[in-house]
Amino acid sequence: MAILVVGSVAFDSIETPHGKRAKILGGAATHFSLAASYFTDVRVIAVVGEDFGPEHEAVFAKRGIDTRGIERAKGLSFHWTGAYAGTLAEAQTLGTDLNVFERFEPKIPDAYKDSEYLFLANIDPVLQARVRSEMSRVRMVCGDTMNYWIKDHAANLAKVLRELDVLLINDGEARMLSGETNPVRAAEKVLAMGPKSLVVKHGEYGATAFFGERSFAGGKGGTRPFRAPALPLAEVVDPTGAGDSFAGGFYGYLASQPLLTPAVFRKAMFYGGVMGSFAVERFGTERLQGVTREEIEERFHLFREISHLDFTA
Amino acid sequence: MAILVVGSVAFDSIETPHGKRAKILGGAATHFSLAASYFTDVRVIAVVGEDFGPEHEAVFAKRGIDTRGIERAKGLSFHWTGAYAGTLAEAQTLGTDLNVFERFEPKIPDAYKDSEYLFLANIDPVLQARVRSEMSRVRMVCGDTMNYWIKDHAANLAKVLRELDVLLINDGEARMLSGETNPVRAAEKVLAMGPKSLVVKHGEYGATAFFGERSFAGGKGGTRPFRAPALPLAEVVDPTGAGDSFAGGFYGYLASQPLLTPAVFRKAMFYGGVMGSFAVERFGTERLQGVTREEIEERFHLFREISHLDFTA
Numbered sequence: 001m002a003i004l005v006v007g008s009v010a011f012d013s014i015e016t017p018h019g020k021r022a023k024i025l026g027g028a029a030t031h032f033s034l035a036a037s038y039f040t041d042v043r044v045i046a047v048v049g050e051d052f053g054p055e056h057e058a059v060f061a062k063r064g065i066d067t068r069g070i071e072r073a074k075g076l077s078f079h080w081t082g083a084y085a086g087t088l089a090e091a092q093t094l095g096t097d098l099n100v101f102e103r104f105e106p107k108i109p110d111a112y113k114d115s116e117y118l119f120l121a122n123i124d125p126v127l128q129a130r131v132r133s134e135m136s137r138v139r140m141v142c143g144d145t146m147n148y149w150i151k152d153h154a155a156n157l158a159k160v161l162r163e164l165d166v167l168l169i170n171d172g173e174a175r176m177l178s179g180e181t182n183p184v185r186a187a188e189k190v191l192a193m194g195p196k197s198l199v200v201k202h203g204e205y206g207a208t209a210f211f212g213e214r215s216f217a218g219g220k221g222g223t224r225p226f227r228a229p230a231l232p233l234a235e236v237v238d239p240t241g242a243g244d245s246f247a248g249g250f251y252g253y254l255a256s257q258p259l260l261t262p263a264v265f266r267k268a269m270f271y272g273g274v275m276g277s278f279a280v281e282r283f284g285t286e287r288l289q290g291v292t293r294e295e296i297e298e299r300f301h302l303f304r305e306i307s308h309l310d311f312t313a
Numbered sequence: 314m315a316i317l318v319v320g321s322v323a324f325d326s327i328e329t330p331h332g333k334r335a336k337i338l339g340g341a342a343t344h345f346s347l348a349a350s351y352f353t354d355v356r357v358i359a360v361v362g363e364d365f366g367p368e369h370e371a372v373f374a375k376r377g378i379d380t381r382g383i384e385r386a387k388g389l390s391f392h393w394t395g396a397y398a399g400t401l402a403e404a405q406t407l408g409t410d411l412n413v414f415e416r417f418e419p420k421i422p423d424a425y426k427d428s429e430y431l432f433l434a435n436i437d438p439v440l441q442a443r444v445r446s447e448m449s450r451v452r453m454v455c456g457d458t459m460n461y462w463i464k465d466h467a468a469n470l471a472k473v474l475r476e477l478d479v480l481l482i483n484d485g486e487a488r489m490l491s492g493e494t495n496p497v498r499a500a501e502k503v504l505a506m507g508p509k510s511l512v513v514k515h516g517e518y519g520a521t522a523f524f525g526e527r528s529f530a531g532g533k534g535g536t537r538p539f540r541a542p543a544l545p546l547a548e549v550v551d552p553t554g555a556g557d558s559f560a561g562g563f564y565g566y567l568a569s570q571p572l573l574t575p576a577v578f579r580k581a582m583f584y585g586g587v588m589g590s591f592a593v594e595r596f597g598t599e600r601l602q603g604v605t606r607e608e609i610e611e612r613f614h615l616f617r618e619i620s621h622l623d624f625t626a
Contacts, residue, residue: 183517206518227545232523306540309576
């Protein structure tokens with residue numbers, strides 16, 4: 001089933017202990033689409049500037065991603081500059097040039113209207129809500145957000161949260177959104193805000209899914225969380241986009257399955273971790289452009305091996 | 314098989330968002346022994362002062378722990394004062410009164426000499442090495458340490474590390490010991506210092522075991538790590554002793570098994586997490602005094618449920 005993703009297609013200038021790259025292709029919708037494209041059809045809605053050339057377009061095209069919803073505007077594309085040091089756990093933002101992204105007005109091409117899965121990447125909740133309302137027949141809506149919207153756009157965000165099947169955020173965002181430091185109580189409060197399920201990402205420690213009564217048809221979610229590991233990696237070249245790649249693997253797998261069951265959700269968490277682990281192995285989208293389906297399955301089994309009791313070495 | 318543990322038996326004065334306790338029974342050897350006592354016989358070597366009364370002795374006795382190696386000295390017992398705030402991830406030490414612990418000279422009772430498993434809790438590496446050399450016939454040696462010894466007693470610690478089958482430390486200690494921020498490279502460096510295997514504890518995110526060529530008989534360890542989850546808990550009353558309780562569950566289970574295999578090591582990691590999760594539910598040793606074997610098995614299955622793909626809800 002096709003996923004429609006709305007979010008940023010951007011350029012990133014990044015410095016990590018492994019080197020430096022200037023204006024490489026990035027943005028949440030980019031990382032998400034590439035990761036999801038290994039599982040299902042993906043359609044993108046974004047805005048780019050005149051610096052977005054055929055070589056960038058080709059990155060999407062090669063993965064069969066539908067880019068008819070990527071609008072070209074006068075000016076430059078969104079450009080983020082950041083650096084990582086130490087454990088590479090957190091980026092230091094050195095510059096955020098919104099450029100054409102500042103006036104982003106998502107337009108949904110007619111050819112996208114039959115998309116059954118919607119992913120609202122981290123953009124203004126007003127725009128997330130608008131896209132959601134225009135895609136009234138979707139089967140499932142999954143979304144992301146960030147501290148900025150949680151802190152200063154709470155009322156707008158609240159409307160989006162009520163529409164979500166799954167909210168994907170990180171530990172800090174869960175604490176900020178709920179006002180709770182305890183992760184279980186934070187999850188309960190967030191679920192009470194609307195999302196049927198919540199996935200909290202822990203960076204190098206994996207992710208935890210929290211379920212509510214409405215997580216699965218027939219109310220069979222129960223209240224027990226599910227913890228997916230992250231792969232301990234000897235070399236993290238560039239963490240940029242790891243969370244969006246997790247989301248792409250997670251949602252791409254969900255959209256490829258006929259039914260949302262607890263077992264499918266669990267496997268989706270693992271595929272999220274798998275795609276996140278590939279993403280950080282090279283700068284930008286480099287690794288996600290070239291991974292193979294065989295490598296994905298191999299790594300999925302590796303994730304199982306490093307976390308399951310009954311694996312026999 | 315009996316475990317001999319050498320370490321601190323102490324009193325803790327603790328403040329957490331859930332309340333305050335003054336001079337309750339604590340210490341690494343105490344938490345470790347209680348947790349391990351649900352799996353195997355435990356013998357303790359420690360020193361206490363005149364404030365250690367029959368009511369404290371009874372805590373060990375009720376769990377069948379051999380306390381003949383707990384020496385009574387003139388003066389007061391080791392007394393730690395600490396507080397937790399926020400996410401309860403880290404303790405703020407407000408006072409460390411070593412008291413009788415300052416002149417601790419471990420003496421091994423004859424009745425302990427046939428112990429097959431040795432646990433060197435976090436004490437001066439000079440003492441750890443001495444106990445190790447006096448227990449030359451042990452089958453397995455497992456140990457802990459902390460930043461203070463890593464930083465200022467590196468040469469002494471190096472001697473202990475060469476003798477260890479398993480070193481149990483936390484993320485910060487692994488980084489400090491190795492000088493590496495990347496967890497995989499840190500583990501490789503630590504394993505090169507001597508321990509056959511390494512367990513790195515991540516607090517609320519669980520723990521990772523790293524193996525070397527000598528981890529298992531026949532070299533069947535390989536290089537793949539194993540990640541055990543921690544249970545997301547709605548209420549962490551007091552995190553004091555969680556790491557020592559993890560060590561007790563982990564090593565207690567290992568000592569109860571005839572052979573150290575990868576499968577046994579994995580289960581031990583889960584039992585470590587289980588005992589750590591009980592420990593934090595109440596102040597001090599309260600929860601570990603009263604847990605039942607049935608509750609332990611139930612929680613073990615819960616750990617499996619929250620981390621395994623093939624669990625059917």
